[in-house]
Amino acid sequence: MSKPPLSSIQRKLQLSFILTLGLAILVMGGVWISSNQSMLEHEAKQVLIARAEVIGLAAKPALLFSDKRLAQKLLDGLKGNKDIARLRLFSANGDVLADVATGNNGTKAQLVPFETKGFHIVGHHMELYEPIMKRGVPIGVIYIESNLDALSNSKRTSIITISLVMTSSLILALIIAMSLQKKITSPIVSLARLMRRASDQQDYSLRHSEVSDIREINDLLSGYNMMVRKVEEGFIATEHSQQQLRESEKRFRIIAEATPMPIIISRRDEQGSILFINQAALHLMAEGHPPEDLTGTTMLYQNPADRQQILAIVSAQGSLHSFELPLRKLDGSTVWVELTIVPVQFEDEQGMFGSFVDITERKLVQQTLANVNEELEKRVLDRTLALQEANRRLLASQEEIARAHDELQSTLDNMLDTYYRVAPDATLAWVSKSASSLLGYTLDEMKNMPMANIFADTNGLRSFRVAFAKSDGSLMNFETRLRRKDGSIIWVAASANMIRDTRGELSGIEGVLRDITTQIEAKEEKADMERRMAHVQRLESLGILAGGIAHDFNNLLSAILGNAELMRLKLHADSELEKEIGSITVSCERAADLCRQMLAYSGQGKTMVEPVNLSELVEETAQLLDVFVSKKATLDTDLDPVLPMVDADKTQLQQIVMNLITNASEAIGDVSGTISISTRRIGALASDLHSEYLEHTPLPGPYVCLEVRDSGCGMDEQTLQRIFDPFFSTKFTGRGLGMSAVLGIVRSHQGSIRIISQPGSGTTVRVYLPVSSVQDKVSLSAAGLKPVDAAAPTTDNRTTILLVDDERVVRSIVEAILQRMGYKVLTAENGHECIDTFRKYHKDIAVVLLDLTMPVMDGREAFEQLRHIDANVKVILSSGYSREEAFQQFKDISPAGFLQKPYLSKPLQQAIQNAIGRA
């Protein structure tokens, strides 16, 4: 069945316009009519309802009062209304109050039932039941029946009107559409005509010259013109290209024919049909045969699989180059070729351009070479095996060497001493691992480091060189100082040996360094200790000497002082000898003071240890200091008001203060100066307490520091070394015992003393005393001591004192004093005599005054025997030694008292009364 003829765009547009417009107008008309109908019906209903309401309103009085006459009159007044067919007024209960039929085709009277409300369209009538309300309560119902004539007329009228409007609209739209479609299609038709002509006549020079006022049409026309121009140009270009192609092909043929390289262009079909073969190929492959015998390239392959392989390579890689394969000539002989294939487009066909070179001769040569190579390879293999064996042996020996090297290296690295090797240019060629810990440098840093860098100074390096030069190439234990990386100095013992090369020339020095810093420091410390020990021993020997002298002196002084006391007692108060006796007493006291200092220095002084506030003591002593301090010196004090107590002998501390102030004043001399005294509490460290003048450094802890600083002449090192030596003095008038005593007192109090002085810069002396553990002032001395009036004679004649002393002078003097005091006195000159006497008279003897040091039997033994006789015996010890020294012998038994010689009558009396008071 043939296809229907193509319809023109004009007709299609016309048809489309007509159908579209017609449909649109019909739809619009239909919608309009139906909506108009609804509207008319609704309007009619509303009119009816309005009428009913008006009638109802008018009929309300009649309904309220059941006035039928009024109701009827009202309805009768509506008879003339053409729209109303029937009216009926019902009361609320359905009774008919009035009824009227207008005769306009209304319903018959008996067919109007009662309804309270409703609207119906029945046939050609509309019926409305509208309730009449009074204050929301229905009082009646009005029934109106209206005919639909008016409505029907309205409907008819509206349909006619709409139809007319639709028709006229349609006609108008068609007219507009016709003109529009003509405007649109005319240029398109003209264009179509032109295109047909161009294609029929193959004339692409035709152009459309019309212009349309529609933009899209214009675009279409100009687009057509542009397209046709491009097609024309394309044809011209194609023609030109084809012309060029033909010429190119012609040239190709000329060249291909003339080239000596065989060329075959074939198809990729099964046979490899030949599209082109030049003379060179024919000559090579088909000499003596007509070209027609060569039906395809397939027949030329000696191995068919080669062609498949070639095709696969060309497919995969796009071309094939220098592929060597054997071909078979038409005469059956074999020829080796090197083939290159490239896909080409040849005479509008897809083909393969193949060019090949005869390499048969080369193959022969290659074969020959291959045979020779094979022989060579065999020989090489044999030789290689031999070499491998030799290599294996060599590797084994190298491993052995490496193992030995590692062992040596390990030994050197693990040595505490450092092995080194120096190059001829005096740089470090090699060092063992311990060099890092010795000098602080890394091994890399020390490599090629100049030796001078590690010596502490140039003198050290020079000395080393000199020593090495003097040696016969082997230097042993040369002690020198080196500088570590951090700048600290170490001592080493170096050994060095010359290294000579095979020609006997110096190629370096090797040796060992041993760190002897610890030994050197220990040696220096030992020397320092020995020096200090010697100094201390010298001081101790002096102290012992001084102590011995002091002891004997004390006894002599006791005699002198005791006689002086007796003389004073016997003389009158205003005796002219009083002055001389006073002088004797003062001189004895001074001598006793000197003895105390010597004993203090020797550590044997009398001590009465008690908690002492050093600040208060300095203040108390300040009043006496004016006597000792130069008038040109200013005394400043800076005393800690809340200084803790120290356990010390107050008198000895006072002696320290006075000795230090005296020395400071003498150092200032006759020029103006300042003496500063200060006290403070410190937490002393070992470094604070270390003193070269003491053999032991006290333990660190809380201390009280007494500092005396002067602006005097200062002391040089030599003077400082001897300052504490007994009898050493820089002053012409000095006795040289002051500082010695200070040292002794400090030592006996487990303190420390330090001196800082420089010539011309004054001197600072710091005394450190340990803080007391008892901070409340409690006297550690024997309790119960009460002050006693000096030598007040006792009236108790029954108290007998046993006086025991090996010194006759002492015995006689003390006896006289005791008797003067009113005591009875028995004497004994040694321990034996003491025991005998006590045994006889122990019931009468109240107190025994017992000298500690006696021949035959000393005081200690005598005391024990006395206690055997009487366990309650009261014994007062007397001695030139200190209390602590004396009491050391009586640790398990406690004497009743102690008197240090020489003693005055007052302490004697007090001690006796205290001893008696303990009874």
Add this chain to the structure above:
Amino acid sequence: MQMIRIARHYLSIGILLFTPTLAFALPEQSGQPIHPRASEYALEAAYIFNFIQFTEWPNKKRNMPVTVLVSGDDMVRGAMQRIATASDKSGRTRLRIDPCTDLTCLGRPQVLFIGSDQQAHLQQWLDSSKQLPILTVSDIPGFADKGGMIELIRRGDRLSFRINRKAIADSGLYVSAQLLQLGEIVDGESP
């Protein structure tokens, strides 16, 4: 349009007619001297005239005048007379106003107005007119309760009326509901 006209006529006629009627009832229209209470009597007369408009008597011919007996109250009678004259001139309802001083003048009137000076004889008047097609009107207080048909009552400066429907129904008269809805219904039957 027709419906609106009808509605207006039947709903407003009673109120609208009072005013022009009242105008006619005033003595200055007739040139007589003005009584201090002339306007009150004129109002009452106007009301009576409008009552007549909404009343129908059985067996009464259309062109017969309505006889109105006024007992006692000469001022009301005078006002009624003036209204009757005006109404006759305008071709509307014809009225005949007669005085009535005693029961003997009760003939065949259509309307009987009992003045306030007849209060002492009120019951007699009512008894005489009972169940007769006579529209009884009075301004005596309690008139409607006692059996009178329409009682004029004054509330401030406004005049209203009370209607006894039973009395009207018993008399056989027809009083339009339009009038009934304007007054106060006595006898408990007000809708």
